[in-house]
Amino acid sequence: MGTGALIALQGLNSAVIISTLLLVAIGLWIIYGLMGVLNLAHGELLALGAYTVVAAGMLGLNGWIGTLLAVIVVGFIGYLLERTFVHRLYLRPLESLLATWGLSLIIRQVLQLVFGAAPRRVSAPVTGGVPMLGMAFPVYYLVILATTAIIVPLILWLFYRTTLGMKIRAVLQDREMAQCLGVKAATINTYAFVIGAALAGFAGAMIAPLISVEPWMGSAFLVRSFMAVIVGGVGAILGVVGGSALIGGLEGVIAFFGSSVIAQVIVLGLVIAIIRFRPEGLFTQK
């Protein structure tokens, strides 16, 4: 295989890493960037999505149905969480950190009690490979790329072209005024949180076949997607896309030469260095 082909294949692999990261990061961004709650349990919502697929598999359900279930189940859990206690946390950053961290510990423990601590493997709903540059590129990778290419514009459309999106942005910018124009701010916040949670569940379901599913799998994704959000800039959704591309791309390239842990440590170092000189994020224009 020539160097060109190798680079192209590496590029495709990086694109898959970026896609999965982007799916997670957008959900985190909706809840943080739009609503000001830094949800430290976002990684665990993702794990819940992955475990929903595991459970569906145990019941003999097809992987696609498992993915659909993951969206519904995690979205519903998100609804319960928002109604019971997350809604008390808006605009209280410190409390939201403590409470959502507590929540993440609880979810991890519950997952471990129900499914055990041992890693689980999930098989992809589609198998087989597409011959590409002399190698078989898994079809499922292509599914992930295509899904991300659909989801991201869909989210953009939802937030910038629909009435619900308009209301969500209005509540974020001036909660009282939005209420004075008939917007039920509490309900709107619930919707936004549920969308973020459902996205995390979806991402977890999509990622599950690529990695080993463990109760504490969420931490790594929380850390990476947070870095993507912060390096891209909290201000706009395009920042999340840019941030994910940067983080995922760097990880892919560095991991190619060494271990993935080293890659993540180096990327964290880079992110901290970047924020030192561009605190508002790389992709935000001020």
Add this chain to the structure above:
Amino acid sequence: MLLRRSLTTGITVLIISTIAGALGHGFGGEAGLRQITQYLVLGLFAMSVDFLWGYSGLLSFGQAVFFGLGAFCYAWVRKGTFAFIPVLENSSLAGLLSAIVLPALLAVIVGYFLFYGKITGPNFTVVTLALSFLVSLLALGWSGVFGGYTGLPHVPPLALTLGNWEMSARAGMTSFVIVTALCVIAAAGLRSILATPFGLALEGLRDSEQRLQYLGMNVAQVKMVVWTISAAVAGLAGGIYSSIAGYVAYDLLGVLLSTEAVVWVAVGGRGALVGAFLGAVLVRAVSYALSGIALSYWMLFLGVLFILVVLLGSNGIMGLVERFRRGVPSATGS
């Protein structure tokens, strides 16, 4: 005023330690005393978190990086990893010193980027969380130095030689006394820092960063100093911990311990070093008493504590003490 405050803090820590030690010895004999001694060291660690969070408002979810690094430093020195450097041959004093200096150095480097990059609020917390997460992963992977999953066993206890006088902390009582003395000194020392003009600047930092700027203070610099002091104290606690536990592993650097320390402070009460100390000892002791349940439900226990702390919204045990002292029956909020 300065002297009295530090004295009160030191004495309170002494009283708590003595009571805890007596209870531990009463219930569990020599082993119980050793257990309590460990909790006291964690109390020292908790004070470093409170110094940072309670006084300057910086909530770190990565304080265990410094604690764990201190623990490994002591272990490395005592196990002769650095024997090729003459000063750092196998001596307890060198071990403890390195446990203070290395974490402080790391704090200076990390702090430079964090504070001059103006990373504040939730972002600061999550960056420190990421730091702790990745450092512990790194330690896990670098098994030649950090011992991987099994860690480094057989770390020798403290042994100090001063002229002809020799003392080894092999006996439970000796190590209990040493640790108590260190906690008292550290508590009084931290408290006296807080009573200086610098300490007052810290309170300004917690209340309003902007006001501090108007007064012409360099906010980033103030943060750097607190952060480094707190890392040094955490490192010292780590060093002592490894000498008592006799065993260090990657999880001492990790997120779980980092955030557990935050819970101790929240349970004990922020902004009062004594509260953090008490919180650590109490939470650990209670979870030990429930050990049958707590071992397999440990995270559940911690998670519920986190949420309770937020929902109850008062300032932990110290908040209750304060309320009792003022004779106010009950007021909402803090």
Add this chain to the structure above:
Amino acid sequence: MSLLAVRGVHTFYGLSEALRGVSLEVQHGRICCLLGRNGMGKSTLLRTIMGLTPCREGEITFDGTRIETLKPDAVFNLGIGYVPQGRHMFPYLTVEENLRLGLRNKADRRPDVFGELFELFPILAERLRQKAGTLSGGQQQMLAIARALAGRPRLLLVDEPTEGIQPSIVDRILQLLAQLNKDDGLTILLVEQNMELALSVAADFYVMQKGMVVEGGTVELMDRHKIIQKYLVV
């Protein structure tokens, strides 16, 4: 007959009492202005009517419906439009989105839905796709009024519409309010620092002092000299 009636309303900010038993009435189809120095509770009264600040005691009746316990979104849906002090645009939303939020049915996509508004405010039609934050102060005030009108309110609460706006536009804004009142019979409760301006359009007036209404009546019979000496001179 009164469209809005406020009876014995008390409101607190924390422990301090901001409204101490306010009573007033706004008549159908008339402009009523609320006078008083800064910090006397005028804005707080408007916020309390909207449901933004909780009413601790007393009654607020709008067209026969008790509203003092309602949330702001319910008050809006009954037909009370609010133009707050400082305008409160959504700065990162476009002019069109700001107006759309003013509709009671926000999903209404009819192309001529803002037709009448654009006749009153032609400038807004030109700036439809621009972010509201980029408009000038006067334009933002127009937008704030247009946004409140988009919901076809029966009562308009307007708080300090001329504050911080260049004099040429001040007159236009007040003429506009007078025109809306005359042509469409819109009822308006106007808070205004500038007494001369306020009285040039208003039919009724109230004066507030320290969280209470101390004077009131029709502008026609008002003893301007006494009111100024007693309550408005700083």
